[in-house]
Amino acid sequence: MADAVQTSGASAGHEGPHGHHDPNLAHHFDTMEQQFECGKLGMWLFLATEVLLFGGLFCWYAIWRSNHPEVFVYGAQKLDWKLGGINTIVLLVSSFTMAWAVGCAQRGNRQGLLLGLGITFLGGIGFMGIKSVEYTEKFSHGYYWGGSYNPTHHEEGHAADHADGEHAETADAAHAEAGAADSHGDGHAADSAHGEESVADSAGELAPQEVRPPAALAGLSAERLTELGYEPSKVLLAAEAPGGLAASAPPTSETKLSAEEVRNVHLFFSIYFCMTGLHGIHVLIGMAVIGWLFVRALRGDFGPGYFEPVDLGGLYWHLVDLIWIYLFPLFYLI
Amino acid sequence: MSTLNAPAAPAYATAVDTRNYLKASYGPVSWLLTLDHKRIGVMYLVGISVMFLLGGIFALLVRTTLLFANNAEAVDPLITAELYNRFFTLHGAIMVFIVIIPGIPAALGNFVLPIMLGAKDVAFPRVNLLSFYMWMLGTALALASLFFGAVDTGWTFYTPYSTSENSPSGMILVVTGAFILGFSSVFTGLNFIVTIHQLRRPGQTWFRLPLFLWAIYSTAVIQILATPVLGITLLLLIVEKTMKMGFFNPAYGGDPVLFQHFFWFYSHPAVYIMILPAMGVMSEIISVFSRKHIFGYRFIAWSSVAIALFGFIVWGHHMFTSGQSALMNTIFSALTFSVAVPSAIKVFNWLATMYKGSIALQTPMLYALWFIWIFGIGGLTGLFLGTLATDIHLHDTYFVVAHFHYVMAGTIFVLFGAIHYWWPKMFGRMYDERQGAIASILLFIGFNLTFLPQFVMGSQGMPRRYYSYDEVYQVYHVLSSVGSYVMAAGLLVMGYCLFTSLKRGAKAPDNPWGSNSLEWHTTSPPPLENFNGTPVADDPYDYHNLEWDPQIQGFRSKKPMVTSG
Numbered sequence: 001m002a003d004a005v006q007t008s009g010a011s012a013g014h015e016g017p018h019g020h021h022d023p024n025l026a027h028h029f030d031t032m033e034q035q036f037e038c039g040k041l042g043m044w045l046f047l048a049t050e051v052l053l054f055g056g057l058f059c060w061y062a063i064w065r066s067n068h069p070e071v072f073v074y075g076a077q078k079l080d081w082k083l084g085g086i087n088t089i090v091l092l093v094s095s096f097t098m099a100w101a102v103g104c105a106q107r108g109n110r111q112g113l114l115l116g117l118g119i120t121f122l123g124g125i126g127f128m129g130i131k132s133v134e135y136t137e138k139f140s141h142g143y144y145w146g147g148s149y150n151p152t153h154h155e156e157g158h159a160a161d162h163a164d165g166e167h168a169e170t171a172d173a174a175h176a177e178a179g180a181a182d183s184h185g186d187g188h189a190a191d192s193a194h195g196e197e198s199v200a201d202s203a204g205e206l207a208p209q210e211v212r213p214p215a216a217l218a219g220l221s222a223e224r225l226t227e228l229g230y231e232p233s234k235v236l237l238a239a240e241a242p243g244g245l246a247a248s249a250p251p252t253s254e255t256k257l258s259a260e261e262v263r264n265v266h267l268f269f270s271i272y273f274c275m276t277g278l279h280g281i282h283v284l285i286g287m288a289v290i291g292w293l294f295v296r297a298l299r300g301d302f303g304p305g306y307f308e309p310v311d312l313g314g315l316y317w318h319l320v321d322l323i324w325i326y327l328f329p330l331f332y333l334i
Numbered sequence: 335m336s337t338l339n340a341p342a343a344p345a346y347a348t349a350v351d352t353r354n355y356l357k358a359s360y361g362p363v364s365w366l367l368t369l370d371h372k373r374i375g376v377m378y379l380v381g382i383s384v385m386f387l388l389g390g391i392f393a394l395l396v397r398t399t400l401l402f403a404n405n406a407e408a409v410d411p412l413i414t415a416e417l418y419n420r421f422f423t424l425h426g427a428i429m430v431f432i433v434i435i436p437g438i439p440a441a442l443g444n445f446v447l448p449i450m451l452g453a454k455d456v457a458f459p460r461v462n463l464l465s466f467y468m469w470m471l472g473t474a475l476a477l478a479s480l481f482f483g484a485v486d487t488g489w490t491f492y493t494p495y496s497t498s499e500n501s502p503s504g505m506i507l508v509v510t511g512a513f514i515l516g517f518s519s520v521f522t523g524l525n526f527i528v529t530i531h532q533l534r535r536p537g538q539t540w541f542r543l544p545l546f547l548w549a550i551y552s553t554a555v556i557q558i559l560a561t562p563v564l565g566i567t568l569l570l571l572i573v574e575k576t577m578k579m580g581f582f583n584p585a586y587g588g589d590p591v592l593f594q595h596f597f598w599f600y601s602h603p604a605v606y607i608m609i610l611p612a613m614g615v616m617s618e619i620i621s622v623f624s625r626k627h628i629f630g631y632r633f634i635a636w637s638s639v640a641i642a643l644f645g646f647i648v649w650g651h652h653m654f655t656s657g658q659s660a661l662m663n664t665i666f667s668a669l670t671f672s673v674a675v676p677s678a679i680k681v682f683n684w685l686a687t688m689y690k691g692s693i694a695l696q697t698p699m700l701y702a703l704w705f706i707w708i709f710g711i712g713g714l715t716g717l718f719l720g721t722l723a724t725d726i727h728l729h730d731t732y733f734v735v736a737h738f739h740y741v742m743a744g745t746i747f748v749l750f751g752a753i754h755y756w757w758p759k760m761f762g763r764m765y766d767e768r769q770g771a772i773a774s775i776l777l778f779i780g781f782n783l784t785f786l787p788q789f790v791m792g793s794q795g796m797p798r799r800y801y802s803y804d805e806v807y808q809v810y811h812v813l814s815s816v817g818s819y820v821m822a823a824g825l826l827v828m829g830y831c832l833f834t835s836l837k838r839g840a841k842a843p844d845n846p847w848g849s850n851s852l853e854w855h856t857t858s859p860p861p862l863e864n865f866n867g868t869p870v871a872d873d874p875y876d877y878h879n880l881e882w883d884p885q886i887q888g889f890r891s892k893k894p895m896v897t898s899g
Contacts, residue, residue: 028455045527053566
């Protein structure tokens with residue numbers, strides 16, 4: 001074991017063994033402790049940058065959620081918390097096996113180290129596998145991000161069917177009114193925009209909404225809105241800005257919302273795919289690191305005197321796990 | 335000479351190698367794959383200089399266009415409005431992301447930081463080389479965009495200009511480039527923090543560090559904490575543009591102003607990434623060339639940290655006219671003024687250092703004096719912009735342009751001063767003092783001629799980024815353009831001075847200026863592992879130990895600072 005450590009170091013890096021006692025010690029460090037402390041501090045700083053990278057997205061999530069909670073309540077109902085929960089357990093277990101592997105490396109237990117790294121790697125595969133099942137399921141329903149969002153309503157059960165019928169009615173009415181408004185010469189651009197969107201939506205394609213002043217419809221009286229062919233409550237949902245539903249009673253996860261009651265659901269899926277996608281990329285990077293550690297462990301590079309890479313790789317894996325611990329409740333549970 | 339004929343030895347082949355780092359190995363590969371912080375620093379310096387020239391050419395094109403008032407009515411203009419937009423965008427993006435941000439830390443910081451600490455290298459030499467190649471890759475992508483529809487949004491990439499259907503496709507390349515440059519910056523900062531924490535000599539306490547290192551440390555903290563946020567913002571911008579995510583697009587329910595918040599959360603601290611290292615160099619140069627111990631060491635050190643922290647809480651002052659609430663505007667305005675305090679502490683300490691000092695007006699000191707003038711004006715005009723009522727009038731006028739050039743180009747002046755200051759150490763040659771001084775005076779005159787008139791026309795209402803303008807402003811624009819040509823002339827003289835010194839310059843002594851920080855106690859240029867012996871740290875601003883030796887035309891330590899073995 002000790003021999004393996006001695007011989008492998010020379011081939012691992014360009015730092016020749018000249019003048020040093022330990023081949024794993026780079027030339028510009030005085031002691032192994034100094035080198036280890038440098039690696040550890042560097043890794044923690046790197047993890048801080050990772051937290052801030054995700055921090056921007058968490059910040060975006062917080063802003064959008066506080067402005068438009070209905071989008072998140074509706075969106076979360078489209079996610080499968082059971083699959084997300086299983087994935088959480090998979091990652092937690094893999095974090096445990098990773099910590100176990102680090103302990104084995106420190107004690108010089110090569111079998112344990114290989115087993116720990118192997119199970120952790122399998123955990124990564126399991127996580128990505130379940131994630132791909134989830135993604136495929138979302139795509140099959142047309143739950144894409146932003147401009148690609150194109151939901152197919154027919155699988156949403158009774159409530160959705162009912163909503164669809166109502167939807168078509170509203171759209172027709174709005175369409176008719178848009179034409180009427182043109183002839184009367186007092187039509188709002190926003191009115192016809194809404195009509196167009198509904199028509200496009202029922203045709204299975206989401207057209208971008210026109211930009212309009214927030215008060216375009218909200219300022220009108222309930223009678224006038226009914227006259228125009230809108231249901232006042234629904235118009236307010238869309239037109240009231242910037243508070244959205246936050247201004248009235250906020251919805252809870254129990255509230256059943258229909259597609260028409262919630263605008264801009266595609267933004268939920270935008271942020272969902274961005275955050276879980278970026279996290280997935282990090283899982284893949286973590287798996288690559290663990291694979292590399294596995295190969296080095298096979299070669300017998302690590303032992304009680306030199307386990308720094310395993311330790312640092314473990315730190316990275318725990319961070320990836322930690323980010324998921326936040327993502328899971330934010331998207332699936334609340 | 336037998337050692338030179340031996341096959342190229344791998345870097346760090348032996349523990350004791352007394353050859354200087356320029357001669358330790360030869361050939362392009364020995365440079366491109368080097369792990370030596372000094373060579374990486376020199377490669378940064380070359381790359382940054384080339385990009386500075388390119389950015390400068392774009393600036394001259396902008397100024398030349400603006401010699402004429404009614405460009406929009408010109409028949410068949412040589413420079414169209416679209417081209418003009420690209421010129422100022424590329425000038426800004428290149429100067430900020432590619433030149434000034436990495437300028438002092440990555441080029442000169444890389445070179446002197448480990449030597450000032452008495453270390454053999456930075457903590458992670460391979461990460462350091464990776465940083466350099468990321469800088470190269472980011473720069474290459476940004477340049478490639480020139481051939482795929484160059485960006486015309488201004489360097490801030492504001493949405494919806496950057497994400498709309500007809501925004502140029504080069505956008506994606508530039509933003510990806512900026513993202514990668516950000517990574518380079520993060521890794522450099524990380525490397526420096528770890529190096530300063532872990533690789534100090536025994537006995538070299540925090541308060542014995544040269545103030546340049548305090549500045550670099552504070553800069554690195556900002557690089558680590560702010561740059562990742564820019565990274566995610568740029569990533570969002572890329573997916574927004576390519577996949578229609580809708581984050582910043584009101585047509586999809588997104589919010590374009592949110593981009594500004596995210597952008598300035600990085601880019602305001604980035605202003606301090608640009609200015610703090612310059613302030614660090616100032617503390618070195620002012621003390622050395624006044625031949626007097628730095629005044630208020632601890633105040634300068636802590637003010638660097640304070641600037642780094644304050645820098646994070648003032649970003650909203652870029653958005654006073656974006657529809658922020660009045661309360662937020664007021665808070666951001668008040669916080670903005672707080673940054674003035676640590677900045678002023680530094681300036682007053684430099685002045686106090688010079689007071690009754692024995693001032694030597696050599697080229698680095700000239701640049702340092704220009705900086706005090708330039709930064710004084712740049713800082714004080716910042717107060718007008720931080721004040722809500724006046725900012726409404728001055729927002730997006732040439733007043734803002736002049737203000738940030740007085741701050742950022744102040745950094746460039748210190749960068750030039752720092753290049754002259756460490757030139758003998760880097761290349762072992764003295765430059766011609768007279769040529770250096772002429773160049774610096776030309777640059778100073780040209781700079782003020784360029785930007786002082788911009789304060790005037792800005793306060794009179796000339797908006798920034800306009801291609802065509804009212805004739806009443808023409809006299810200021812012509813003055814400004816003439817000033818830019820004077821600066822170009824100054825740069826040519828400086829380039830000539832430095833280049834010829836490499837061949838014809840006198841051989842540099844180890845310590846030509848009489849500085850007491852550790853890099854002046856090794857040979858010029860330094861050996862591969864920086865010291866032929868073990869350096870002993872002392873107060874870097876105590877000059878009693880040094881005496882002028884006319885024989886070597888340099889200073890000599892009475893008590894040796896490097897012990898053999």
